Amino acid sequence: MIVKHLDDVIGTAADVDTEGWTARRLIYKDAGMGYSVNDTLIKPGAELTMHYKNHLETVYCIEGEGQITDLASGETHDIRPGTLYALNNHDRHVLRANKGSHMRMVCVFNPPLTGREVHDATGAYPLTE
Template structure:
Protein backbone atom coordinates (compact mmCIF):
# COMPACT_ATOMS: atom_id res chain seq x y z
CA UNK A 1 0.00 0.00 0.00
CA UNK A 2 1.24 3.48 -0.86
CA UNK A 3 0.15 6.42 1.26
CA UNK A 4 1.46 9.90 0.56
CA UNK A 5 0.67 13.31 2.03
CA UNK A 6 0.77 16.32 -0.30
CA UNK A 7 2.54 18.23 2.48
CA UNK A 8 5.52 15.88 2.02
CA UNK A 9 5.59 16.50 -1.76
CA UNK A 10 5.54 20.31 -1.52
CA UNK A 11 9.10 21.61 -1.43
CA UNK A 12 10.60 18.24 -2.41
CA UNK A 13 12.11 17.08 -5.72
CA UNK A 14 8.62 15.79 -6.60
CA UNK A 15 7.31 19.35 -6.89
CA UNK A 16 8.16 20.52 -10.42
CA UNK A 17 7.66 24.04 -11.77
CA UNK A 18 6.96 25.08 -15.35
CA UNK A 19 9.96 26.72 -16.98
CA UNK A 20 7.94 29.93 -17.44
CA UNK A 21 6.06 29.73 -14.12
CA UNK A 22 2.55 28.91 -15.40
CA UNK A 23 2.07 25.76 -13.32
CA UNK A 24 3.28 23.65 -10.42
CA UNK A 25 3.06 19.84 -10.66
CA UNK A 26 3.11 17.82 -7.43
CA UNK A 27 3.90 14.30 -8.50
CA UNK A 28 2.39 11.86 -6.05
CA UNK A 29 2.74 8.57 -7.97
CA UNK A 30 5.48 7.98 -10.52
CA UNK A 31 6.70 5.23 -12.83
CA UNK A 32 8.90 3.86 -10.03
CA UNK A 33 5.74 3.12 -7.99
CA UNK A 34 4.81 0.43 -10.56
CA UNK A 35 1.12 1.36 -10.76
CA UNK A 36 1.01 1.63 -14.57
CA UNK A 37 0.11 5.33 -14.40
CA UNK A 38 1.29 8.48 -12.65
CA UNK A 39 -0.88 10.71 -10.47
CA UNK A 40 -0.35 14.43 -9.92
CA UNK A 41 -1.85 17.51 -8.34
CA UNK A 42 -1.25 20.45 -10.67
CA UNK A 43 -1.81 24.12 -9.94
CA UNK A 44 -2.39 26.29 -13.02
CA UNK A 45 -1.63 29.91 -12.17
CA UNK A 46 -4.38 32.47 -12.77
CA UNK A 47 -4.09 34.46 -15.97
CA UNK A 48 -1.56 32.15 -17.65
CA UNK A 49 -1.48 30.30 -20.97
CA UNK A 50 0.32 26.98 -21.49
CA UNK A 51 0.66 25.18 -24.81
CA UNK A 52 0.51 21.39 -24.29
CA UNK A 53 0.72 18.56 -26.80
CA UNK A 54 1.36 15.23 -25.08
CA UNK A 55 2.45 13.15 -28.07
CA UNK A 56 3.79 10.36 -25.83
CA UNK A 57 1.15 10.28 -23.08
CA UNK A 58 -2.58 10.14 -22.49
CA UNK A 59 -3.90 12.29 -19.67
CA UNK A 60 -7.15 12.59 -17.71
CA UNK A 61 -7.69 15.76 -15.68
CA UNK A 62 -10.27 16.58 -13.00
CA UNK A 63 -10.69 20.13 -11.70
CA UNK A 64 -11.27 20.37 -7.94
CA UNK A 65 -10.88 24.14 -7.47
CA UNK A 66 -10.51 27.38 -9.39
CA UNK A 67 -11.31 28.00 -13.04
CA UNK A 68 -9.86 28.26 -16.50
CA UNK A 69 -10.41 26.98 -20.00
CA UNK A 70 -8.98 24.55 -22.51
CA UNK A 71 -8.73 25.30 -26.23
CA UNK A 72 -8.58 22.40 -28.71
CA UNK A 73 -6.16 23.66 -31.36
CA UNK A 74 -7.39 21.26 -34.06
CA UNK A 75 -11.05 22.35 -33.82
CA UNK A 76 -10.75 25.77 -32.19
CA UNK A 77 -13.35 24.71 -29.63
CA UNK A 78 -12.97 26.18 -26.14
CA UNK A 79 -14.29 24.50 -22.98
CA UNK A 80 -14.68 26.17 -19.60
CA UNK A 81 -13.03 24.35 -16.70
CA UNK A 82 -14.19 24.70 -13.10
CA UNK A 83 -14.70 22.55 -10.00
CA UNK A 84 -16.32 19.29 -11.12
CA UNK A 85 -15.22 19.32 -14.79
CA UNK A 86 -13.09 16.47 -16.18
CA UNK A 87 -11.36 16.34 -19.54
CA UNK A 88 -9.35 13.55 -21.16
CA UNK A 89 -6.68 13.99 -23.82
CA UNK A 90 -7.52 10.69 -25.49
CA UNK A 91 -6.12 11.57 -28.92
CA UNK A 92 -2.88 13.28 -27.86
CA UNK A 93 -4.82 16.52 -28.33
CA UNK A 94 -2.82 19.66 -29.11
CA UNK A 95 -4.26 22.37 -26.85
CA UNK A 96 -3.79 25.56 -24.88
CA UNK A 97 -4.64 25.56 -21.18
CA UNK A 98 -5.57 28.90 -19.66
CA UNK A 99 -5.67 29.83 -16.00
CA UNK A 100 -8.78 31.86 -15.23
CA UNK A 101 -9.50 34.49 -12.61
CA UNK A 102 -8.04 32.33 -9.84
CA UNK A 103 -5.52 29.49 -9.61
CA UNK A 104 -6.92 26.20 -10.86
CA UNK A 105 -6.25 22.98 -8.91
CA UNK A 106 -6.26 19.86 -11.07
CA UNK A 107 -5.89 16.15 -10.34
CA UNK A 108 -4.14 14.43 -13.26
CA UNK A 109 -3.43 10.86 -14.34
CA UNK A 110 -0.83 10.02 -17.02
CA UNK A 111 -0.39 6.86 -19.04
CA UNK A 112 2.33 5.80 -19.52
CA UNK A 113 3.52 7.04 -16.15
CA UNK A 114 6.16 9.74 -15.97
CA UNK A 115 9.40 9.37 -14.01
CA UNK A 116 8.98 12.74 -12.29
CA UNK A 117 11.50 15.15 -13.80
CA UNK A 118 9.64 15.85 -17.05
CA UNK A 119 8.87 19.38 -18.16
CA UNK A 120 7.30 20.57 -21.41
CA UNK A 121 9.65 20.99 -24.35
CA UNK A 122 9.28 23.79 -26.92
CA UNK A 123 6.35 21.88 -28.51
CA UNK A 124 4.47 21.28 -25.25
CA UNK A 125 5.54 17.62 -25.11
CA UNK A 126 6.71 15.54 -22.15
CA UNK A 127 9.53 13.29 -23.40
CA UNK A 128 9.61 9.57 -22.63
CA UNK A 129 12.29 9.21 -19.98
CA UNK A 130 13.81 6.16 -18.35
CA UNK A 131 14.70 6.41 -14.71
Protein backbone atom coordinates in the same frame (compact mmCIF):
# COMPACT_ATOMS: atom_id res chain seq x y z
CA MET B 1 0.36 -0.20 -0.27
CA ILE B 2 1.43 3.35 -1.04
CA VAL B 3 0.12 6.09 1.23
CA LYS B 4 1.17 9.71 0.79
CA HIS B 5 -0.04 13.12 1.82
CA LEU B 6 0.48 16.24 -0.26
CA ASP B 7 2.57 17.64 2.61
CA ASP B 8 5.02 14.76 2.03
CA VAL B 9 5.67 16.02 -1.53
CA ILE B 10 5.72 19.83 -1.24
CA GLY B 11 9.29 21.13 -1.16
CA THR B 12 10.85 17.86 -2.38
CA ALA B 13 12.23 16.86 -5.78
CA ALA B 14 8.69 15.69 -6.67
CA ASP B 15 7.44 19.31 -6.39
CA VAL B 16 8.13 20.71 -9.89
CA ASP B 17 7.60 24.46 -10.33
CA THR B 18 7.61 26.33 -13.64
CA GLU B 19 6.46 29.74 -14.80
CA GLY B 20 2.92 28.59 -15.60
CA TRP B 21 2.31 25.65 -13.28
CA THR B 22 3.43 23.72 -10.23
CA ALA B 23 3.03 19.92 -10.29
CA ARG B 24 3.26 17.93 -7.12
CA ARG B 25 4.03 14.42 -8.33
CA LEU B 26 2.24 12.02 -5.99
CA ILE B 27 2.65 8.76 -7.92
CA TYR B 28 5.15 8.39 -10.70
CA LYS B 29 6.84 5.68 -12.73
CA ASP B 30 8.96 4.18 -9.97
CA ALA B 31 5.79 3.22 -8.05
CA GLY B 32 5.12 0.57 -10.72
CA MET B 33 1.42 1.42 -11.08
CA GLY B 34 1.43 1.95 -14.87
CA TYR B 35 0.29 5.58 -14.53
CA SER B 36 1.28 8.71 -12.64
CA VAL B 37 -0.80 11.16 -10.60
CA ASN B 38 -0.07 14.86 -10.09
CA ASP B 39 -1.73 17.53 -7.97
CA THR B 40 -1.14 20.49 -10.29
CA LEU B 41 -1.67 24.22 -9.83
CA ILE B 42 -2.12 26.22 -13.02
CA LYS B 43 -1.00 29.71 -12.07
CA PRO B 44 -3.45 32.66 -12.33
CA GLY B 45 -3.60 34.02 -15.87
CA ALA B 46 -1.40 31.25 -17.29
CA GLU B 47 -1.93 30.31 -20.93
CA LEU B 48 -0.21 27.03 -21.74
CA THR B 49 0.03 25.42 -25.18
CA MET B 50 0.57 21.69 -24.74
CA HIS B 51 0.69 18.61 -26.92
CA TYR B 52 1.29 15.33 -25.13
CA LYS B 53 2.52 13.35 -28.14
CA ASN B 54 3.93 10.62 -25.88
CA HIS B 55 1.29 10.44 -23.13
CA LEU B 56 -2.43 10.24 -22.59
CA GLU B 57 -3.72 12.52 -19.83
CA THR B 58 -6.95 12.77 -17.86
CA VAL B 59 -7.49 15.91 -15.78
CA TYR B 60 -10.06 16.62 -13.06
CA CYS B 61 -10.49 20.20 -11.82
CA ILE B 62 -10.99 20.59 -8.08
CA GLU B 63 -10.43 24.38 -7.68
CA GLY B 64 -10.52 27.50 -9.85
CA GLU B 65 -11.80 28.25 -13.31
CA GLY B 66 -10.45 28.55 -16.84
CA GLN B 67 -10.79 27.17 -20.34
CA ILE B 68 -9.33 24.53 -22.61
CA THR B 69 -9.19 24.96 -26.38
CA ASP B 70 -8.75 22.02 -28.76
CA LEU B 71 -6.36 23.42 -31.38
CA ALA B 72 -7.52 20.95 -34.04
CA SER B 73 -11.20 21.91 -33.86
CA GLY B 74 -10.96 25.38 -32.30
CA GLU B 75 -13.58 24.33 -29.76
CA THR B 76 -13.25 25.89 -26.30
CA HIS B 77 -14.66 24.40 -23.10
CA ASP B 78 -15.05 26.09 -19.74
CA ILE B 79 -13.36 24.44 -16.79
CA ARG B 80 -14.58 24.72 -13.21
CA PRO B 81 -14.55 22.41 -10.18
CA GLY B 82 -16.06 19.09 -11.18
CA THR B 83 -14.93 19.31 -14.85
CA LEU B 84 -12.97 16.37 -16.26
CA TYR B 85 -11.25 16.28 -19.63
CA ALA B 86 -9.31 13.45 -21.24
CA LEU B 87 -6.73 14.02 -23.98
CA ASN B 88 -7.48 10.65 -25.57
CA ASN B 89 -6.09 11.54 -29.01
CA HIS B 90 -2.87 13.26 -27.89
CA ASP B 91 -4.86 16.45 -28.46
CA ARG B 92 -2.87 19.65 -28.99
CA HIS B 93 -4.52 22.23 -26.74
CA VAL B 94 -4.29 25.53 -24.90
CA LEU B 95 -5.13 25.58 -21.20
CA ARG B 96 -5.96 28.93 -19.61
CA ALA B 97 -6.47 29.78 -15.95
CA ASN B 98 -8.60 32.81 -15.17
CA LYS B 99 -6.63 35.75 -13.78
CA GLY B 100 -8.34 35.77 -10.38
CA SER B 101 -6.91 32.54 -8.97
CA HIS B 102 -5.10 29.32 -9.79
CA MET B 103 -6.76 26.18 -11.11
CA ARG B 104 -6.03 23.05 -9.10
CA MET B 105 -6.10 19.89 -11.15
CA VAL B 106 -5.62 16.19 -10.49
CA CYS B 107 -3.73 14.85 -13.53
CA VAL B 108 -3.25 11.19 -14.48
CA PHE B 109 -0.68 10.26 -17.13
CA ASN B 110 -0.16 7.05 -19.08
CA PRO B 111 2.59 6.04 -19.56
CA PRO B 112 3.65 7.33 -16.17
CA LEU B 113 5.93 10.31 -15.67
CA THR B 114 9.29 9.75 -14.00
CA GLY B 115 8.81 12.75 -11.71
CA ARG B 116 10.91 15.66 -13.06
CA GLU B 117 9.55 16.22 -16.59
CA VAL B 118 8.84 19.69 -17.93
CA HIS B 119 7.36 20.54 -21.33
CA ASP B 120 9.68 20.69 -24.32
CA ALA B 121 9.43 23.30 -27.10
CA THR B 122 6.45 21.44 -28.64
CA GLY B 123 4.50 21.33 -25.36
CA ALA B 124 5.19 17.62 -24.81
CA TYR B 125 6.83 15.60 -22.06
CA PRO B 126 9.63 13.34 -23.26
CA LEU B 127 8.99 9.61 -23.32
CA THR B 128 11.29 7.69 -21.02
CA GLU B 129 11.82 3.95 -21.16
